[in-house]
Amino acid sequence: MTGAGRALSLVATLSYALIMAPIVVVVVMAFSADSFILFPPSGFSLRWFKTLVSNAPLMKALALSAQIALVVTVLSLAVGVPAALALEKGEFRGRDGLRGFFLAPLLLPTLIIGLALLLFFTPLKLTATLPGIALGHMTVTVPFVIRMMSTAFSTLPDNVEAAAATLGAPPWRVVWRITLPLAAPGVIACSALSFLLSFDETVISLFVSGPRASTLPVEMVRYVEGRTDPMIAALSVLLIAGTLAIVIIVERLVGVSRAVGQS
Amino acid sequence: MSPSARWSLLAVPAALLLGFIYLWPSLGLFRTAFNETSATGAMIEALSLKVWRELMADSFTYELTLNSLWLSVTATVIALCIAYPISLFLFRTESRFRGLLAVMAIMPMLVSGVVRIFGWLTILGDQGMVNSAARWLGLISTPMHLLFNWTGVTIGLAESILPYMILALLAGFGRLDRALEEASRSLGAPPWRTFLRVTLPLSLPAIVLAAGLGFVLSMSAYITPKLLGGGRVFVLATEIFEHATTNANWPMASAMALYTLALMLGFLALANVLSRRLAQ
Numbered sequence: 001m002t003g004a005g006r007a008l009s010l011v012a013t014l015s016y017a018l019i020m021a022p023i024v025v026v027v028v029m030a031f032s033a034d035s036f037i038l039f040p041p042s043g044f045s046l047r048w049f050k051t052l053v054s055n056a057p058l059m060k061a062l063a064l065s066a067q068i069a070l071v072v073t074v075l076s077l078a079v080g081v082p083a084a085l086a087l088e089k090g091e092f093r094g095r096d097g098l099r100g101f102f103l104a105p106l107l108l109p110t111l112i113i114g115l116a117l118l119l120f121f122t123p124l125k126l127t128a129t130l131p132g133i134a135l136g137h138m139t140v141t142v143p144f145v146i147r148m149m150s151t152a153f154s155t156l157p158d159n160v161e162a163a164a165a166t167l168g169a170p171p172w173r174v175v176w177r178i179t180l181p182l183a184a185p186g187v188i189a190c191s192a193l194s195f196l197l198s199f200d201e202t203v204i205s206l207f208v209s210g211p212r213a214s215t216l217p218v219e220m221v222r223y224v225e226g227r228t229d230p231m232i233a234a235l236s237v238l239l240i241a242g243t244l245a246i247v248i249i250v251e252r253l254v255g256v257s258r259a260v261g262q263s
Numbered sequence: 264m265s266p267s268a269r270w271s272l273l274a275v276p277a278a279l280l281l282g283f284i285y286l287w288p289s290l291g292l293f294r295t296a297f298n299e300t301s302a303t304g305a306m307i308e309a310l311s312l313k314v315w316r317e318l319m320a321d322s323f324t325y326e327l328t329l330n331s332l333w334l335s336v337t338a339t340v341i342a343l344c345i346a347y348p349i350s351l352f353l354f355r356t357e358s359r360f361r362g363l364l365a366v367m368a369i370m371p372m373l374v375s376g377v378v379r380i381f382g383w384l385t386i387l388g389d390q391g392m393v394n395s396a397a398r399w400l401g402l403i404s405t406p407m408h409l410l411f412n413w414t415g416v417t418i419g420l421a422e423s424i425l426p427y428m429i430l431a432l433l434a435g436f437g438r439l440d441r442a443l444e445e446a447s448r449s450l451g452a453p454p455w456r457t458f459l460r461v462t463l464p465l466s467l468p469a470i471v472l473a474a475g476l477g478f479v480l481s482m483s484a485y486i487t488p489k490l491l492g493g494g495r496v497f498v499l500a501t502e503i504f505e506h507a508t509t510n511a512n513w514p515m516a517s518a519m520a521l522y523t524l525a526l527m528l529g530f531l532a533l534a535n536v537l538s539r540r541l542a543q
Contacts, residue, residue: 005355005454007454008348008351008352008355009352009356011348011352012348012349012351012352012353015345015346015348015349016349016364016367016368018345018422019345019349019367019368019370019371019422019425020367020370021382021386022371022378022379022380022381022382022383022385022386022422023370023371023374023378023379023382024382025382025385025386025392026378026379026381026382026385029381029385036390037384037385037388037390037391038390038395039385039386039388039390039391039392039395040392040395078276079276079277079280080277082273082274082276082277083273083274083276083277083278085270085273086270086271086272086273086274087274089270090267090268090269090270090271090273090274091267091268091270092267092268092270092271093268095271098271098274098278101278101281101286102274102277102278102281104285105281105285108289109479109480109482109483109524109527110483111483111485111500111503111504111520112289112292112483112520112523112524113285113288113289115292115503115507115516115517115520116288116289116291116292117284117288118507118508119288119291119292119295119513119517120287120288120291135284136284138280138284139281139284139285142277142280142281143281146277171266196373199375200373200374200375200376202375202376202377202486203485203486206485206504207504207507207508217375217376217377220375220377221377221486221489221490224377224380224381224384224490225489225490228384228388232377232378232381233381233385236375236377236378236381236382239374239375239378240374240378243373243374243375246373247366247370247373251362251366255362256365256366256369256373257365257366257369257430257433260369260372260373260430
């Protein structure tokens, strides 16, 4: 017997249907002509996309989320990539302890991180500000960048670096001219995923957002709490399209399972 | 400083940043749990166990604990029943599309949680997919209530932890030796017996670890119980958020958060011990 077998394939197909169901249903719903959630829709139209574009709070939140995700991605790479280099290239006392410290936030639920940040940011007046929300997201993205880039650096072939060093290149030049260019696909994939992580971050944002500044997922939660019409589905279609684009980029560069896996 | 140790300087910015936005706030949360709340709701600096006594004396705490545990266990069991066949399929398949299938399995992890919850609202609503189908088939005349109660929350939560459990199972299947299964088959065992006597026992450690992960993720899930529960489903996570924001009772929120964390760590340790035992 090779492969998966017929019974297993059948069960797997059913499971896939279940996994994909919410996503597929949302896409159909986005083109509904009804004023409320009715499935299957009684007719199809683009009215909810038009409603969405004229919804000021959501459009404002979308812009803020994109801005925050961009800032978070740049800053996370700026501190995360050097830290990953230090963990992989350096040999110093306390390196394993440092690695543990860097990855610890990934183990703590965002519910707890969000609460801790709310308590910390309120006296500093950082809640509901762009810097506050961005710093909040970085508790997730910085450890993520360090983990992903550590893996990327450790799997690079080290013979080229060794050759450059033997030929007399100082370590910083080896990193700049050899290591980073070799790791470029990993860096790009890592940026794309950091952007996505920040853009979709909901729980931490719910704690540190406020009326003055709130991100797209927070506004979506508020909207869905209040009423249920297909407008959120229209917005979801745009988000799913964006996510798909990022998934394809990451899959081409490093492989999604490897990028998000726990290893 | 030796040349090799000089590398550690590169880690300084990240260490400072995480010290500021992660370590310090976490210590602050721990400290806040030992403050007091005045009758007017203001926080008083103190070093007392007053909120802890309040938390432990309140019967609602135990109701919330049981709710959270029951929800997490059921969601984990349901997710396991779906994650296991998918993982085994991905592990064994020789399909050209294996990469694509693996991405599809963990796709929900990358799609915004609110988007997937909206999907469940459409599937489970009174005029949603399930009710429309059941009515069309003539199975029901009045809609089944699948939303804004435990049913909806359990289903939504099971789906949200699914991709994490698939990844955990796939990582654990590395131990599965095809040769043992083939030996069982060639000695004449039917497929179901090979599965029950060889495949399942060998993958038990992976199952326990994946279940531990699913359980921990469920215990701390907030968005799903909040939105699919419609304010009628009370668990520890929703109550922590409520105390932190609406009630602005920070000491109580912190104490409850630490209590939940302790519960989660206890169960995770149990899963780890069990998994190691089974692996021997």
